Amino acid sequence: MGNIKHLTSRSRLWKDIEHTLISQNDVGPKISLKxxxxxxxxxxxxxxxxxxxxxxxxxxxxxxxxxxxxxxxxQCHGRDIGHIAEYFCREKCERYPCRAHPKVRCTSLCSMECARCEASIDHKLTCGHLAKCYMFTLDEDRIGSLKDDSHCEEVVDMKLNCNHNKILKCYLKFDSLEKKCHECTNKTKKHVRFTKNTRL
Known part of the structure; x- marks a missing residue:
């Protein structure tokens, strides 16, 4: 671990340090860490x-x-013993944050903010899916008015114009950019690269 003889042979200061360490019984074959x-x-x-x-x-x-x-x-750690900065709770949250659904448990980690309530409400959106609790305002402990009827985040399997399928959130099926087919786009890019290479 260290060579006190080597240090003392090159420095008068280390000779004094050696004397102090020996007097305190701090020189030996092992280091004791508490x-x-x-x-x-x-x-x-x-x-x-x-x-x-x-x-x-x-x-x-x-x-x-x-x-x-x-x-x-x-494992026991010397840093952040107070568990404030680096070491935080990674257990599942045990809170029931939704006042309208007191039996619905949070799905986040304990150290994170509670997730929004995903409980289904007996109300159909224009797309046909059931609304979720987080889509509504909360009037004390009761469900209030619907915030947005068009923002449905249910995952759907949509058939595109090219006959390929694409998995996306329901409200994105009306987005022209999201409706673009990645498979067709990749094939086009490969064809363009192949054409350029063959011309060379």
């Missing part, structure tokens, strides 16, 4: 030993309880 979270001592005597401590803690799981009530399942 985990700040678990108070566990880990002894290392080669560079390879650090491969098991790459997060800066010990070899245990962190298991610190987070503000949300879940525990951190990552």
């Amino acid at each position: 985990c700040q979270l678990h108070n566990r001592i880990t002894h290392v005597d080669s560079c390879k030993d650090f491969d098991h401590l790459e997060q800066g803690g010990c070899r245990r799981k962190c298991m610190k309880e987070l503000d949300c009530g879940h525990v951190c399942p990552q």
